[in-house]
Amino acid sequence: MASLRDIRKRIASVKNTQKITKAMKMVAAAKLRRAEEAIKAARPFSEKMREVMMSLAARTKAHPMLESRPVQKALLILVTADRGLCGAFNTNLQRRAESFVNEMKSRGVQVNFVTVGRKGNDYFRRRQVPIIEKFNNVMNKVSYDLAGQIVSIATENFLSGEFQEVYLLFNSFRSAVTQTLTLRKLLPIAPEEEGWKPRRGYLYEPSEEELLKELLPRYVQVQVFTGILDSIASEHGARMSAMEAATTNAGEMINKLTLKLNRKRQESITTELMEIVGGAEALKG
Amino acid sequence: MAEKFKIELVTPRGIVLGKMVEEVIAPGVMGEFGVLIGHTPMLTFIKPGVFSYLESDRFVKYVVGPGFCEVLKDSVMVLVEEAHAVESIDKAQATEQLAALERQLLEIDAVENAAEYERVLNRVKVARTKISLVGGN
Numbered sequence: 001m002a003s004l005r006d007i008r009k010r011i012a013s014v015k016n017t018q019k020i021t022k023a024m025k026m027v028a029a030a031k032l033r034r035a036e037e038a039i040k041a042a043r044p045f046s047e048k049m050r051e052v053m054m055s056l057a058a059r060t061k062a063h064p065m066l067e068s069r070p071v072q073k074a075l076l077i078l079v080t081a082d083r084g085l086c087g088a089f090n091t092n093l094q095r096r097a098e099s100f101v102n103e104m105k106s107r108g109v110q111v112n113f114v115t116v117g118r119k120g121n122d123y124f125r126r127r128q129v130p131i132i133e134k135f136n137n138v139m140n141k142v143s144y145d146l147a148g149q150i151v152s153i154a155t156e157n158f159l160s161g162e163f164q165e166v167y168l169l170f171n172s173f174r175s176a177v178t179q180t181l182t183l184r185k186l187l188p189i190a191p192e193e194e195g196w197k198p199r200r201g202y203l204y205e206p207s208e209e210e211l212l213k214e215l216l217p218r219y220v221q222v223q224v225f226t227g228i229l230d231s232i233a234s235e236h237g238a239r240m241s242a243m244e245a246a247t248t249n250a251g252e253m254i255n256k257l258t259l260k261l262n263r264k265r266q267e268s269i270t271t272e273l274m275e276i277v278g279g280a281e282a283l284k285g
Numbered sequence: 286m287a288e289k290f291k292i293e294l295v296t297p298r299g300i301v302l303g304k305m306v307e308e309v310i311a312p313g314v315m316g317e318f319g320v321l322i323g324h325t326p327m328l329t330f331i332k333p334g335v336f337s338y339l340e341s342d343r344f345v346k347y348v349v350g351p352g353f354c355e356v357l358k359d360s361v362m363v364l365v366e367e368a369h370a371v372e373s374i375d376k377a378q379a380t381e382q383l384a385a386l387e388r389q390l391l392e393i394d395a396v397e398n399a400a401e402y403e404r405v406l407n408r409v410k411v412a413r414t415k416i417s418l419v420g421g422n
Contacts, residue, residue, distance in 0.1 A: 041298055042298065042299070045299075048295060048364060052353070052355055056328065202326045202327065204327070205327060206314065206315065211328060211329075211330070218352075225297055
């Protein structure tokens with residue numbers, strides 16, 4: 001049976017927790033605003049690039065990065081958060097990544113990982129999945145160059161024939177409260193599959209092949225870059241709603257505990273009164 | 286006055302510029318080229334250098350990183366990795382940056398890590414262009 005003092009202690013501790021979650025929510029909201037600006041700024045570049053790239057790729061087919069080969073090994077670039085306390089954000093990614101691995105396994109394809117963000121690495125390190133490279137604690141200093149490093153690992157391995165397909169899995173930012181899991185095939189690039197048509201009456205300088213050679217790696221880099229930015233914005237959005245929920249829950253808990261405390265106090269007062277009255281009665285004899 | 290067309294300068298960090306101009310001069314890989322309205326549609330690379338556009342008889346300059354440029358009949362789209370308006374360049378800061386980048390460049394093996402080397406080299410070029418443009422003061 002909890003005593004009055006115990007209940008008071010619990011209330012104090014829940015109140016402290018509530019303060020923390022409230023602060024975290026506020027921090028996440030501030031970071032979300034910045035991350036949202038970053039992703040919105042990056043999108044025009046990425047979309048325009050995609051347009052130009054695809055129309056060019058649809059014209060010229062002679063590039064190793066456009067070639068589909070029979071798949072034995074695939075590479076998955078998994079973008080997660082560095083930290084937890086953001087609801088189902090990481091769990092969803094891990095679950096999706098795992099089902100992807102199983103799905104590929106049933107087709108006889110082995111999946112290797114490149115993890116971006118600590119959580120993904122922590123999770124898969126303990127499982128029977130090879131991680132060829134990890135990028136931990138990078139989420140607060142993401143740059144275009146970082147995307148470049150990730151991509152050069154992917155493209156080198158793709159071009160050397162080690163992996164025949166490269167995928168990118170991340171949370172795509174819709175709004176502060178919704179994120180959608182997105183799995184995108186990075187390599188090989190298949191413009192026809194997505195319905196892109198070549199442009200006509202176009203002058204290429206230098207030749208189309210050379211343009212393509214330069215553009216393709218950059219295109220992939222931009223895709224990864226915006227993917228990471230998307231993920232960061234989503235992470236802060238997810239953390240914000242998770243902390244909001246936690247703050248509400250803590251409030252409810254405080255209410256319940258306060259009620260319990262008051263009942264208990266009244267109860268003890270009543271008992272005391274009864275004792276006094278009983279004592280007085282006994283004295284009257 | 287010449288007819289105007291739309292120019293957009295975009296980097297991964299956002300749209301730097303989007304307006305109607307009369308003429309554009311860009312640093313292409315095959316040499317500098319100028320674009321007026323009605324140019325043949327074209328796609329080409331941009332190397333690190335100076336990009337400028339003409340607006341009311343005055344050239345406005347930007348230092349740009351590598352990227353590419355798509356010219357259409359009535360618009361020009363320039364996608365580059367970085368772009369800085371000349372007015373915004375701080376010489377001391379640029380010099381510092383250049384020194385840091387040059388040190389970084391020395392540490393990279395040009396043969397083994399060619400892609401990385403090229404990336405840093407491009408940034409060095411941008412920093413140099415910045416300094417040469419601000420020059421004298």
